[in-house]
Structure formats: C-alpha cells, structure tokens
Amino acid sequence: MLARLCKINFVATLLEVRDLRTHFHTSQGIVRAVDGVSFDIKEGETAALVGESGCGKTMTALSVMRLVPKPQGSIVGGEIHFQGRDLLRLTEQEMREIRGAEIAMIFQEPMTSLNPVLTIGRQITETLEAHERLSRDTPEARALELLRLVGIPDANRRLSDYPHRLSGGMRQRIMIAIALSCNPKLILADEPTTALDVTIQAQILELMRELSRKFGVAMMIITHNLGVVARYADRVHVMYAGKVIESAGARDIYQNPRHPYTLGLLHSVPRLDQPRKAKLDPIEGQPPDLWNLPQGCSFSPRCKFVIERCKREVPPLRDIGAGHRSACWVAETLSQGKVSSS
Amino acid sequence: MRQYILKRVLLMIPTLLGVAVLVFFLLRVLPGDIVELKYAGTGTYAPKQAIERERAQLGLDKPLWQQFLSWIWGIVRFDFGQSMWTGRPITHEIAIRLELSVELALMATLVAVLISIPLGTLAALRQDSWVDYFVRVFSIAGLAIPSFWLGILMILVFIIYFRWLPPLTFTSFWVNPKANLMQLVWPALAVGYRYSAVATRMTRSAVLEVLREDYIRTARAKGLWEKVILVRHALKNALLPVITVIGLEFAFLVGGLVVTEQVFNLNGIGKLFVEAISQRDYTMVQSLVLLTSFVFIFVNFVVDLINAWLDPRIRYQ
Amino acid sequence: MSRTQNSKLKTQNSAIVEVRGLKKYFPVFSGLFTQRVVGWVKAVDDVSFSIRRGETLGLVGESGCGKTTTGRCILQLERVTEGEILFEGQDLTRLGDAELRLLRRHMQIVFQDPYSSLNPRMTIGQIIGEPIWVHRLLRDRGECRDRVEELLTLVGLNPLMAQRYPHELSGGQRQRVGIARALALEARFVVCDEPVSALDVSIQAQIINLLEELQGRFSLTYLFIAHDLSVVRHISDRIVVMYLGRVAEIADRVELYESPLHPYTQALLSAVPVPDPAVEAQRERVVLKGEVPSPMNPPSGCVFHPRCPIAVEECGQIVPQLREIRPDHWVACSRV
Amino acid sequence: MARETAIATKSFSGFSFLKGWAGVALHFTRRRPLGAAGALIIVIMLLAATLARLISPYDPLTTDYAAMLQAPSAAHWFGTDSFGRDVLSRIIYGARTALWVGFSSSFVGATLGAIIGVASAYFGGKVDLIVQRFMDLLLSFPLIVLALVVVAVLGTGTVNVILAIMVPMVPRCALVVRSSGLSLRQTPFIDAARALGFGHARIIFRHMLPNVMAPFLIMLTAFLGQAILLEASLSFLGLGVAEPTPAWGLMLKGAAVEFAETAPWMAVYPGLAISLSVFAFNLFGDSLRDALDPKLRVS
C-alpha cells in the first residue's frame, strides 16, 4: 500500500481538469451543473468522485468525454488536459478518436446502457471497428477474450445473445468489457454499482480493481456512497453543488476530513464496524438548487462551523498540506471532536 | 415462435366472430329494407306481393337467428353467398375491387414511407431548427388538407391545364402496367402524402426519443461515427413504433378510402362499401366488414411479427 | 429513554402481526386459446415470522428476493397464494373487501420512491387530509385542516407546505409527507419499504431519526425493509434475512451482526462497505460467486446452495427448515 | 404627469395579476412557436364562433337570388354561393358548427375512452381482458361503416354527426389511456390509496384519471383536428350536418365542386377554413404533446 502511494508521486498526470464549467439553460434559469471543478488523475491511479445526487458528478465525467447533452447543456469554460492535449480544443473528429480508445466510460444503468436490438458480440466489436485497432477477422476473437476476462461464463454463447437475457451484473461486466476493448488509458465509471445488489456490487468492484491493476488503467469511479470506494480509491474528490470541495488521498480524507460537508457525510451514515449509535448525526437542511445557489459558500446554510465570511466569499479549493485540498475557510481548525461534541 | 403464430391466428377467430355478430345485427336495425329500396328507388310503385316474393327469395322472411347461422355456416365453407342487390357471387364482386384497393394501399403506403422516414429522421436530428419546423408544417399540412379537396384540386388541374384525366377504368398491373400506374399514381400520391403525416411525426418522435436513450450515449462514448450511431443504433430501435403505425394505416387504407375513391372514381372497396350500405345489401356489407376487419387483424399480426423479428426482446418472449 | 421502555413492552406484548407459511406465487402465462399458466414466480415461498408489538423488524435481502412482496401481502395489497396473515389475531386473508377497508387504517405503508408515492395532482394538504376525510375521522373541514398542519409539524415540515404540490418538494420532504400520510389514520403498524434507499446519504439520517422518534411517541410497530445492512442494523430490533423467497435467518440485531450463522448472512455482512480504507484493508471479504437465480425456477434443495461456499452435495436435495439454533436465533441451513 | 404614473402602475399591477397565465403563454410561445401559432388560430376561431352574430356581415341563412354566385367584392368579401348567401358569414358561423362538433365529439369520446381505459387498467385481469377484446372489436370495425350506420339509423344532423364521430374515438383513446393507466396502476401512490382503504371509484376518478391528463389532452387535441376533418368529410359525403346549417364541409359538398371553376371562391374559402383549423389543432396538439410528455406515443 505504502509502495503504491509512493509510486503515485512520481507518475505523470494523465488527466488535468482546471476550472471546468458546464451549464444548462433551463426554464428556471442557468443550472450550474459543473461550476469550476478542478482535479487531477495520475496514470494508473484510481480516483473517486463522491457527492450527493445532482451535485454534478455525471456532468463532470460527460464534460471530459465532451458528451454533455446538447443543446441545453454546454461547456462554458475551463480546460481539460489529457496527456497534454486540451480536449476542449479538439475537433469533433479528433475527440471521437479519443472516446472509447483513450478514455472509456461505464454508465450507471446497466439495464438501459446496452442497445436492446444488437447482440452483445456486435456491441463489443463495433468499438474495435470504430477505432480500427484490429484487422477484419479478429474482432470476434478479441470479443471472446474480453468476455472471458470479465468473467462471463459460457462466453461463446453469450456473444450472440441479446442484452435483455442478461442480469444487471452480467450487463455491467459487458460494459466493462466494452470499456476495456481498446486498452484505454482512463476509464470513467459513473456509479457502476449503484443499481446492483450488495453481493454483486462487491463482485464488480473487485473485478474492476483487478483489471485496472492488470492493465495499468487509470480509473475515476463516481459514486454517492463514501463507503463503496473506501476500499478501492487512491484518491477521493468530494463534490458539493457543482464544485470539488475537498480532495485528498483516500486514507487521509476518511481519517482526517477537512471540510464540514465531508465530515457530516462520514458521520451521518451508520457504520457496521462501529458500535451502534443511539441517534444518527444528519446534515440538516437540503442541498441547494443549482440554479439558485446561496451567496458565498454553497454549504454555508447547512454548515455547523459557519462563520460570517462563509456567507460572503466563496472559499477557494486550497492546499492545506500533504496533497490535501479543501474549500473551507476554517479547514485547518476543523476537528472531528468538535462535531461529535456539538 | 411457431406456437405464438398459431396462437395469434387462432385468436383471430373470436374477434372475427364478434365482428360478424355485431355487423349482422347492426344491419338489421337499420331502417329501410333492401327489397323496398330496390323497387322504390326511382319512385315507381311495386306491388306488395312482388316485395314479399323478393323477400322470400332472399331468405329475409326467415327468423334472424336462422339467417345468421346459415350465413356463418356459409362462411365456414368459404361460401360468402351472393350480393342481394346484384345477385352475383360476393367473392366475385369483391375480387374485382380488392385488387385495386390493395394496390392503391400498397402504393400509398410506399409513398408515405418514402416521405416519412427520411423527413422524420431529419427533423429529429435537427430538432427545433427551421428544417424541423418545415417538416412539421409540411407533414401537418398533409393531415389538415382534406383528401377529397386535394383530389378535386388535382383533377381540376388535370382537366383545366392539361385537358387530361387519369384513366377511369381499372386495368390490372399485370395486363397493362402503364395504364394501371397512370390511374393509380395520383390518388396514391394524394393519399400517401396525407398518411405520411402520421408516420413522419411518429418517426420524428421515435428518433428523438431513442436519441435520448442511454445506449446512444454509450455508443457515443465508444467513439462511433455519428452515421453509425444513427443507422445502427437509433433507427433500428426507432423503426419499431413507426412500423406499427404504418401497418395500421395500411390496414385502414384497404377499404377506408371512401372519399378518395369517390373523387377519382376508383372502383374500389371503399366505394363498394358506401353503395352496399346505402342499398342495404346485407350480405355484401357483412362480407365487406368481415374482410376489412380481417385485413386489420391480419396486418396487426404481421406488424407484430415484424416487430418481433426486429426486436429480440419480443422475439424471445 | 423511551427506547428502553419500549423494549420492556416488547417482551410483555404478544405479536401484532404473525405471518404463517406465507406463499405468494405470480403466475406466468402462455398457451393457446386460454391464458394457460406455464410457470410460477415463487416470489415468497413458505415464509413465517412474527412482529412483536412496538418493535422494529428489519427485513433484508438481495433485490428480487421477495421483501416487497412480503410487505404487500401483509397489507393485503396482494392476495396471498397460501398461508395466514394474522393482524392482532385476525386472519386478514379471510376478510372481504369491506371488512379489510375498515382494518386498513391500522396498518400503513411508506414507500421507497418518494417521487411516485404521492399523487402529483394533489396538494400535500389534500394527500394527508384525504384519508382522514374518507374514513370520517373528522367531519369538519377546519378541523381536518388543523389536523393536517399538526401532522406536518410532527414530521418536521412547515405547515405552510400544505398548499404545495409534491413536485415542489425535495425527496426528503416528500418522504416526510409519506410518513405523515401513514400517520394520519393513527396506524399502529407501518411497513417501511426501503424508505431511505432512494435518498441521499445526508438526508437518510434525517428520515431514520424521524422514524425512530415517531416510533417512540406513538408506540408504532415497524416492518423495516431495506437492503442496506448498516441502516437495518441501526434501526431494527430483530432482523429477518431473506434469500430467493425464503427466510435464511432470523435473529436479534446484536446476535445477527456479531455471530451470523447462515453463510449467506455472512457473505452479505462482509460485502457491506465501511467508509474507512484502513478498516476495509483489513476486512476479509466473502465474495459470492454467481448470480441470484431466477425465482421462476429456483434451485432444488437449499436455494442458496449453488452460491454457497460451504455447500455439500445434500444441500441440493433437502430444503433446510428454519431451526432455532440459539434462543430467538433461527437459521435455515443444514450445515450450521 | 401624476396621471400617467397612475396609469402605469395600474397597468403594471394588472399585468402582474395576469402574470401566471401570461408567463405560461409567453414561455410556451418562446419554446414552441409552432404550437403558439396554432393556438393563435384556435383563439381566432373561438372568437369568430362566439362573436359570429356581431362580426358576420350577413345572416348566414338569408338567400338572395339576385346575388347568386357573385365574385368577392366589397359587399361580399368572400363572394356569394349559389343561393346568394354570403360565404364569409357562412364561414364565420361554420366555425361554430366545426367547433361544436369537434369539441363535443372529441371531448365526450376521449373522456369515455379515458374512463374505460383507466378502469380497465385498474381492475386488470378478467375485466381488462373483456374490455380489451371489445375495444379491439370496435377498432377492427371499419370507421366509415360506424359513421355510415349511425347516420343511416339516425339521419343527418349535428347531434348524429357528433355521435358518428365520437364512437370510433372511444376505443382509440381507451387504448392509449389504458397503457399509461397500466403503468400508473403500478405506481406506489395508487397502492397507497388502496392501503388507505379508499374505494374503487375514488381511486379511479380521483387518483388515476387526473394522472392520465397528459395522454388524455394529447388524444383530445389530436381528436379535435380529426373530428373537424371527419365532420367535413362526412358532410362532403352527404352524411354530415344538413343544409342550410352553415358548415364548412357542407359548403364544399356538391355545389362548390360543381362551381369550382365558375365560382372558385365557394370552394376555396371553406377549404381553407377547414385546412387552417385542422392545421392549427394539430400544430397545437403536437406542441402540447412535446411539452407534456415526449415519451407518449399517439397513433
């Protein structure tokens, strides 16, 4: 583990997102789905993007793929550097060549993410064909190999099967196979296990970890559950209302959270490894509407540590040491004890 | 699958029987009687016993249930009887018209397909652009312009500007394709345009809907070409509801083109329908209703088969 | 405080609900002329347990194992195929429509999906007020309105919310409305069908706290259905673990989490993630192989045996019966 | 000065009073300009129909044999027909017939269909099966035959035409509404209503029906256009309303065709009126469908 951590420091940055802004034009006004998000992913690293529903996780990933739904949504600012190239400056054709080949994506809903009228085999091979990675006759062989890789029994028969005959877990394996097919550098996994059962969830996550290690693929796992990624992530970025509010190494963030929101999140869930509490500590209030953000820090209305400044100024994401970044004015003075005593 | 087909075919029987019962008794409650109509048609007077005699001859003096049973018994043996009005065999009377009606329906459907699928897809791809607006206005105009009106305008234009009229009598395509097409192309265009409206709108909304599906996003994320995404992923799925709509329309066109047939003087099923009803030609109307219902059910069945063939989710049920 | 009183009550009082040999099979149709039944989805297959007055019984299991169906059968939203449901001693399966309708006010349900469990065409006030009005608990519009406001306050909502429509509320607020509706008829027994799993983590805790608080105030009995084991552990007194329509294990909370006996329960517990990388790194995982089989043709013998890490050959032949291994700890496994 | 500001504030407050509706209308117009255009034509039609007495220059029934078949002029903007009746006035009054026939037939038809569809979905099982079979039967029964039979039994006339148009709409609406009813039946709030001990009628009418409003409205607007067209077609076939009632289809029937060359105005204007109104209803209905539910399919 330690070795891995050390290694990361020397590895090059694969993806660098700077001040990304993606907005939606809706009847209520402008929805700032992604509102100045910055983070890095290093080669071979597994990063986690964590946050509540609607905070902009999916849109961040889609922005990286440049697949934000048009015409309502558009990327209005920022930079996305992937292997040194700014993805936002590429032509549509260049971007198409990157999608699937360099960066792959896995979606939340395994039930609807596969085309119901095409066979599994076809859906795998078409990616290969699109990127012309293989000669004419090998795609089937490669597809078969991929299916075996993701642990699908009876792979030969499954190739000519249709998605509706597979269970959710199986489909998610297919999605992983498709994502792996062109040996990408980075896989964006948008809540890959949320729709699955606990026991299946564990299967899929173990599989993903295993494969990413085997092929040295960097991964960004998006989730709303801090528990899910604790075991797998090297680095965790916490999002709240369109912004990354804290990012740090996995151990660091769980043991020494430096943002009241992360702190609250960790405390509000009951934990199996700790004695049962008489009462849970919820974060009071509701997440804000993205088209109508409060002044200053978006979390300030729900924050227990709020100070006057929070209501006026938006705290920047700043380095508070040892690769730990937090967007809180009082990040340094925050302590766990304070929360539990309150 | 074979069992499914067999089941569907057998399920047609009760529906057709229901239609038969309904039409038989509906006709008997219509005021006016075929025999009296036959004689009173031009205001001359027919003696009572002549009317009675004719009624007996047509079997109308028997109790209703007997008439019904003998009719059904005939149909079971594929004997549809004779037209009460002309006395000729119904199969013969219908066959002459059916060829025209089916051909016209096919041609109109073809026109509708050729118009609707490209236009609908285009409109969906360019949603809310002027192309989309144009397609929608064009297709809705097809719905809004009464077909009889369009037909009359066409004929007037032919007559006034070209001193020409499509042939008035039907020639089978196999006998003289040119004469056949000359007669049917115009009504097919008028009707096809009208029916393309529904199909265009269905194509548009189906494509729009499919484009919002998750698997399209997956396809994009794979880095596929837009053209491949459209044809392989979007259209194949979007066509399912479109085929259903087109099928239903086709079923309706066989026998439903009353006004168009009238305007273009086509000797088709629709015209026969109106005449038979106004003449109270019971046996004829019954057979026609049965025929059109059968076409409707049958086309539905075929559409389901096509859908099952295209959609594995249905196929494997 | 109230909790300790409750637990005292629990031991004294008899069961409020008793489920005996419950079976619910959904027919699968096919065939020629008539819709012949070609198979059965055995959603719930011979399930028995009882719920004691004032307690919270947790019901966990994987998706599709029959949790919801069990809950719906208890409330008679689904006619049972076989078995008895005793509510305060009365067998609900034998009651007619009209008799049931009268009993319904005593047992209510809170749904998983806060978005579709409220009629979008009615205001919050109407949604909560309607049952009061229909059951003629109050005959006066004004009183009714007061009662609605009281209920809203009770679940932590602003009484002014009565004028709003569900779509104007957030998920957590709607779930509170759902709870208020369940309380409107002064129900004694509430089935909570995954009431928090659609909510954000930060909101989940609010609702769980609310449910606990209400239980204390009105001495409610809950059947708490969930698949999140940490939540279930937090809220339940006793827990039923289901697998593929059958009960795998029933035990007291502490007992179950500290010494689970059924291999499935063990796997389930080990799969639950803990938000702490340090702990996770040390935890041992029992990752189950394979998928959950279809309830249409469940495996023979013990339904769990194809995935079971400790299965032996005879598991495929004999259906294990629920046995009381320790006091109040029941397991359906022949290898324990 | 003071007066001006007073007026200004007054009009401002008046505007804010209307803000809800005006806002919706404005939003609709911006998002769906085609639908708004349709709505505008419909509003004009409605005005013409309600104010017919005030705005039409002549009585639509008065014949004037001295002024037969006159071309459009200052006295008769749209000319006169073969009885010397003013075409414009007949078109204005015809809007009444069209709207009355259109609205009543499609409203009654769609409502009946919706109730049947919802009830069928709610009860499910045997009830559903029987209702479905019967609707199938009606559907497979040729539409024109139904219309002809109704007219044959009851004769021509507005009410009978309404009936003739309404009958075939019932199964079509029932079909669509049933399918949304089926998914509605599965939604928890219906279960909640049952769990609360509500009666069947209450659940159907108060909980299910209002929630199939979207398909209902869509079917309704689709039917409206169709009904106007059907009325015109039936009148054209001589099965619609009876002369001398002013009705567009009737104006096109016979005479207009006969005189299409010598007096084209007799045919052009009613034809335009039909096309324009059907066009408007479809345009509006389409946009409404898009606005209400992009996933809903109407055939």
Added chain:
Amino acid sequence: AAEKETPRSGGELVFAVGGTPPSLDGHRETTFAMLHPVAPHYSTLLRFDPQGYPKIVGDVAESWTASKDGRTYTFKIRRGIKFHDGSELTAKDVKATYDKIIFPPEGVASARQGSYAVVESIETPDIYTVVFHLKQPSASFVANLASPWNFVYKAEILAKDPRWYEKNVMGSGPFIFVEHVSGSHWIGKKNPDYYMKGRPYLDGYRAIFIRDTAPRVAAVRSGQALIEFRGFNPAAQEDIVKTLGNKAVVQESPWVCNLTVSMNTEKKPFSDPRVRRALTLAIDRWGASKALSKISLMKYVGGVFRPGSEFATPEAELTKLAGFGKNIEAARKEAKRLLKEAGVSEGFSFTLKNRNVKEPYEVTGVYLIDQWRQVGLNVNHVQQEEGPYFNDLRQGNYDAGIDFACDFMDEPDLQLQKFLSADKSPLNYGRYKDSVLDDLYDKQSRATNSKERLKLLRQFEKRVLDEQAYQFHVLWWQRIVPHWAKVKGWKVTPSHYVNQDLRDVWLAE
C-alpha cells in the same frame, strides 16, 4: 343541319352512367343505371319514335290493330328477327315476355305489373301474331306497351329459368353483350344480324359507371366519355361547353320528372286544408324557376302534368291555382292569413324530410325552407338516406317531405297515381282518403275521348293542388345533355328511360 348528314358506320361510343345496374332484368328493375347499358341488347314490342316523342312506333311489332270496344289488341310480329344466339324471335317469345311481366310466376319479381292490370290474357293465334285481351278499355294501354323496360326475352330460356335474365343477357337488340366488370364498365358490340339492315352504325359501345357527378363531368370533359344520357345540371353544362367549345353540343328538354311536397294529413296542423294551402301559396314558383334553373335541374312551373305535354294545363289557367300565381306578395299575405286563421302561430316549427341527394332535392329543400321562413314558419331540414327516408314517409313518420316522381312518358295513369287515396296507392304518402279523386281517376283512365279526358284531368288537378292541396308540385325538371358533337343520331326526349337502344347513334370522324 344535323339531320342532313349521312351517318357513318364504325367506332365505339363511350358513355358514362351515373350508377351501377342491380340485376340485369329489365322487368324487375326501375333504374336507368340498368337501362342505359342493357337496353341496346334488347328489342321491345313497341317503342317511342326516337326522333318524334311521344309518337309510338313498332319495334318487334310490325303493325297492330285495336277492336272497336277497345278490349282486344292484335299485334303482327316482324319476321326474321333473330336472337343473338341465332334463333328466331316469334310471338311465343312476346307472349312469354308479357306473361312474365303481367303474371309473374312464383319467385319472380315484376316491377310494373300494376300498369297492366287491365290485361286479362294474352294469346298467340300463330307464331307471328300476339293478341292482348283487356278487361275494360284503357286509354294508356298501347303507350304502356312501348315501355323501354319490357325487353323481349326468349321463351325457351324463361321456361327453363324465369330468373335467368337477372344475371345474363340474351336479346335481339342491335348490340351483343361482351363484358361487364362490376362497378366499372360494360361493353357491347355490334349485332351483325340485327333485323334492321345497316343498323346499328356503331361497332360497339362501352358504358363506364361513374356514380359521382364531379368525376362524371370530368369524364365527359376529358373525352373519356362522349356523353352521359341522363343529363347534367347547368353548372356542369357550362364547364363542359367551356372546355370543349364547339366540339360540344347541348340538347335540352323538359323532363317527365318533378318534385312535390307531400304532407302528413294525419298530423296537426297539416290535417287542415288551410295550412296546406298556405304552404303552397308561400312558394314563389315563378321566382324559383328563374333562380333555381341556373343552379339545378329545377326549372318548369307546372301542375300535375309536364308543361309542354299534351295533358298540361295552359299557363293562363295554371296561374289561377293556389301557389301558381305570379303575384307572390299577395300569395304570401294570403298564406299568412290562412295560417293565422288555422291557429298556426308565428314561428311555428316543423320538419321537412328530404332525400339525402344533392341534386335537385337538397337545393329544393333549402329553397322551400327559405320560402316558408318568409311566411313566418321555422322549418327544420332532415336529410335521410333513401332507405330510412322511404320508410318514414311510408309509415307517416314525418310532417312534410319532398317527394318525387319520374316516369318514362307523359301519361295521366302514371302521373296521377300517387294522388289516389292512400289505400289505393302505396305511393301516396299524404295518408288521405278522397273518393272524389279516386272516381275521377277511374273515369279518365277509361275515357277514350281525349277532350273528355282532359276535362276530367283539370278537375282532378284543381282538387289536388288547389282545393285540398294534399300534395303539391314545386317545379318540373329540365333535362340538359351536353355531349361531344361527334355523337350523332341521338335526340333528347322528356324521359331518360326511352330511346336508349343506340340503334341510330353514330360517330362523326
């Protein structure tokens, strides 16, 4: 000038028919849609002179004589007439034909049986002679034998199957049957063995069935049909002439067809003669004649007989009948007075039942409603399909209705029949009984003296139209046949039933 031209042989005449034939048996059918395509295949005993209606000439009959007492008629049959199957037509066939018409066997329908009620028996003394014995003298008997419906059938065939002719054609007429496509067309070809040498001129003919007016007019305009024999209305005529210019000619004639208003005399207030009189008085027939003749078939003001026929009342006398006067203002005033007297209030509302046919029924309905509106009556127009319409009229389920009559010749026996007492005439929808009228009818029918007959007819007319106003005529129709000028040798007659065997028709060019 046309008569001077020498006929040219050859060519196919294409004509349009506004309907489709039910059965092919002339004896049972009543529609021109059967007559127009089928008549060219048959001969009749007598016929109307094609160039000189109403003169009656022989067809199968070469000559005929009547006995002094007017009860025996002897016909000599032309020799050498051959059926299309080659066999000779003899007196036997004529007898078989008329036996079928007058004494139809069980299961055989005969539409005009009633017109021959006076016939007692038919005899054939030899194969070229037919003798009709009558029960009493009849003024209209000979004319009735010229009926275009009475196709001469072959006795042998009738003996085998009296209904054979319903579905088959086998006559002795100028054209031989070739093809009939149901609902589409009918083809006949020249009969080379026709008894009249040199006839027919045409090589053949083709009848196209076009039920609707607009395509029928278009067919003539485009030349796909050269003529439509029944006739068009003025608008269609105008269009055709405009398109064809001097390639078209128009033949016009008054028509033995009219529309009448009949009232349910069993219903109040129509049981009151004053009300009925008021209704007829309110109609401006002379105005209508001017206005409606421009847009419809309605044209001639006349009483019970076709204006211009030998039985018609002269205009001077006609204008004295109620509602036929030329001073409409006075008439309307009188009508209002009568209504008031009869206790019918202003704005009284009743229903006018009408056939659901545009031309000329609907036009007339609209006109009448407008006329009655002007004397303060509020009339509701109900248009019905033929079936229910006849049903309602026959059963007395109506207030007032537009009735019509169309005969193949001017003949009091035919035209007066509908005014007889309801128990005598099923065509009388007025439901009244009037023995005076019945008496007058019988007398005129037997009257062999034409002057005396005319007098009786005047009395009849006055009673029906004026005194009792049971039913009254609106207008008589005009027959307008615009056709291609190259169609020669066909002359319009007051009936679209007669002169349709196409024997003399030829095509120029």
